[in-house]
Amino acid sequence: MSKDLLVSLDDKLHARRERFDKIPIVDIGPLLDGTDKHRVSREIRWALSNAGFMYVKNHGIQQDLIDSVFTVSRRFFDLPLSEKTLLHISNSDVAFRGYIEPFGENTNPGKTKDLKECFDFGPERSVLEGPFFGPNQWPSSWPEFRELTYGYHQRMVALAKKLLQGIALSLDLSEGYFENLMRNPISIQRLLHYPPQSGHVSEDMIGIGAHTDYGNLxxxxxxxxxxxxxxxxxxxxxxxxxxxxxxxxNIGDLIQRLTNDVYLANIHRVVNSSGRERYSVPFFIDADFDAVIEPLKSCVTDSNPQRYHPVTCGEHKLRRFAASYAHLAKA
Incomplete structure (x- = not known):
């Protein structure tokens, strides 16, 4: 390997390699099939109160589908920039659907520029209905892309609702607690590409700057x-x-607020020092735009007094988006 391809990380960017169980692995099979929901919910409670993150296995999503989504994601990001820009997120107004170029979104603004490109879509709408709800933008000559990735989005919605049932049980709530907050929830399916970095890498520019996620899950x-x-x-x-x-x-800000900091929306980032292109496929689900999120009474005690005022999901998410997106700053 030539010297110019070697990566030298700034001291602040080195991660300690812990045993995998530092981020716990939870088998959610018994939650999905109903054979032992409460055991799974106890493991979820430990994971989310200590790490805010967990690996889940036996999740029911076929590996062939996941692999196919990665294949089309790579193909999409290999398109010429001019083609991707035709689908730019700024075309979608406040629906926030489409392509985001490198540095077009910065999750830790003022400290880090995000070296990544994204493609976002969500629940299909024929017209702009308001923030986070509007028409998706799709490559016009590639119907298979739309069919495959939107089908994956729908599978993620279903899985997320099952996971939230487990989270509800972990908080000693009814299994269907989140249903009333999620009659028409905001959801975003994202495809991500991180170019490799070489030379000296500092916090000024990494894949994604340190941040918490905004919503539920x-x-x-x-x-x-x-x-x-x-x-x-x-x-x-x-x-x-x-x-x-x-x-x-991982959980986002809304669950941390709901649990009055009993559960942790943990800070995370991406540093791609591998020398290879990195791809990931995150799915985000929140609550209804006008759903009010406030601390559960069971999470407010003398030793843990109420830390948050009520906020609507949409208000919180819009505020976080406005701080992160370059095209909104220019508006």
């Missing part, structure tokens, strides 16, 4: 390249190493 499919880093409670960055047959699940 994230379901992440990774390729085998790695690069995800999660902050543990000792202040060390822990590798979210890819594990075949698993998704990585």
């Amino acid at each position: 994230t379901i992440l499919a990774q390729d085998d390249v790695g690069g995800l880093q999660v902050l543990n409670r000792d202040g060390d960055w822990v590798q979210g190493t890819p594990i075949q047959g698993t998704f990585i699940i």
Whole structure:
């Protein structure tokens, strides 16, 4: 390997390689088939109160489908920039659907530029209905792309709702607690591409800057390249190493607010120092735009007083988007 391809990480970007069980692995098969929901919910509670992240296995999504989504994602990002830009997210107004170029979204603005490109879509709508709900943008000459990736989105919606049933049980709530907050939930399916970085890499420019996710739940499919880093409670960055047959699940700000900090929406970032292209496929699900999120009474105690005022899901998410997107800053 030539010297110019070697990567020298700034000291602040080194992650400690912990045992995989530092991010726990949860077998959610018994949650999905109903054979032992409460055992799974106990494992979920430990994971989300300590790490905010967990690997899940036996999730019911066929590996062939996941592999196919990665294949078309690579093909999409290999398109000429001029073709991808025709689908730019700014065309979609506040629906936030389409292509995002490198540095077009910065999740830790003022500190880090995000070296990634994205393609976002969500629930199909024929017209713009309001923030996060409007027409998707698709490559016009590639109907298979739309069919495959939107089908994956629909599978993720169903899986996310099952996982949220497990989270509800973990909080001693009724299994259907989240249903009233999610009659028409915001969801975003994202395809991501991270170019490799060489030379000296500092926090000024990495794949994704340190951030928490905005909503309820994230379901992440990774390729085998790695690069995800999660902050543990000792202040060390822990590798979210890819594990075949698993998704990585993490909760976002809304669940942390709901649980009054009992559950942790953990800070994470991506540093692609592999020398290879990295691809990932995250799915985000929130609540209804006007759903009110406030701390559960069971999570407010004398030792853990109420930390958050009520907020609507849409209000919170719009505020986070406005801080991250270059095209909104220019508006």
